[in-house]
Amino acid sequence: MEMTLIKVHGSMNTFYMFESDGRADFAQLAIQLAALDKDIDGILVILPSVIAHAKMRVFNNDGSEASMCGNGLRCVARYVCERDKVKEAVIETMRASLRVKKEETLNEGIETYAVEISPVSFSLSRLPLSYDGNSEWIHKPLSFVSEKIPFSAVAVPNPHLIGIVSADLQKDTSHQQKWAQYFNGNNEYFSDGVNVSYVTPMEGGIFVRTYERGVGFTNACGTAMTASALISCMTGLMPYGDVFVYNPGGMVKCTVRRQGDNIRLQLTGNATYLSINEFEWSVKAADSKILSVERLEEQTRYEEFIEQISSASKQFV
Numbered sequence: 001m002e003m004t005l006i007k008v009h010g011s012m013n014t015f016y017m018f019e020s021d022g023r024a025d026f027a028q029l030a031i032q033l034a035a036l037d038k039d040i041d042g043i044l045v046i047l048p049s050v051i052a053h054a055k056m057r058v059f060n061n062d063g064s065e066a067s068m069c070g071n072g073l074r075c076v077a078r079y080v081c082e083r084d085k086v087k088e089a090v091i092e093t094m095r096a097s098l099r100v101k102k103e104e105t106l107n108e109g110i111e112t113y114a115v116e117i118s119p120v121s122f123s124l125s126r127l128p129l130s131y132d133g134n135s136e137w138i139h140k141p142l143s144f145v146s147e148k149i150p151f152s153a154v155a156v157p158n159p160h161l162i163g164i165v166s167a168d169l170q171k172d173t174s175h176q177q178k179w180a181q182y183f184n185g186n187n188e189y190f191s192d193g194v195n196v197s198y199v200t201p202m203e204g205g206i207f208v209r210t211y212e213r214g215v216g217f218t219n220a221c222g223t224a225m226t227a228s229a230l231i232s233c234m235t236g237l238m239p240y241g242d243v244f245v246y247n248p249g250g251m252v253k254c255t256v257r258r259q260g261d262n263i264r265l266q267l268t269g270n271a272t273y274l275s276i277n278e279f280e281w282s283v284k285a286a287d288s289k290i291l292s293v294e295r296l297e298e299q300t301r302y303e304e305f306i307e308q309i310s311s312a313s314k315q316f317v
């Protein structure tokens, strides 16, 4: 079957994105495309919706489906707003219909979108994490990992484990890799795996690096950056409001608002199209192939943006 795939990224978290009527083995397609293109972190499927402008489904490189993808949702938001000629829309996701909107460009020529990140839950059963009968785990060390790293577990709604670490644990990723691989392997704590982020405060914001469930280290993870901004505000590391989050793939703005138990999160950042690809999809992986690639100019402007901000975060990248 021939398909048109748009290769996109949010903060260099890269995906193939396409519209579909829903009748296909998307898990298998994600595995095939990840094998064909080492750049990507998953696929974004845009489907019809009876309750919103469109529905988004997200599949990681290993074929697992995720309930949410913040960087991906910005790219889907752009596609749907341009398709329907609107500046705001609602996108149905696995657990919520989320508001999205086109924003002023971050920088000349960089398409920028803001997306709602919801629902939020600290209940360990929602992650699911089982640990010593606790119902929540916020800003406390997991002693079997380290006494020096306060961890927090939060679902937005995909699962995140967030550690606040010093600069040296941010520069040397081996500690994060060891524990992220453990929590995403056969372990007694996270039965569905978890996205593991290490957060370090820096000039003007926080730096977040994520080892993603179903993928591994990525340049950025939108839900993880937003969850990390939330934890940073809850623990007093950052004031509530706009938190600038730097990552290996760039920088995004996470807006964190809280009134009592009511938490509202918004993620703003680029939605960049890299290329338009014609793809021949065959059930037999060996017969699937990318037939043509039409590269687009936008990435040049995104790289200029990275150049501008890199002095702030290059200590960690």
Ligand SMILES: N[C@H](CCC[C@H](N)C(=O)O)C(=O)O
Pocket (backbone or CB within 6 Å): 013, 041, 058, 060, 065, 066, 067, 068, 069, 070, 071, 072, 158, 159, 195, 212, 213, 214, 215, 220, 221, 222, 223, 224
């Ligand atoms: N690996 C994630 C899904 C992708 C989320 C990430 N790419 C984002 O931008 O939020 C998970 O399995 O929960």
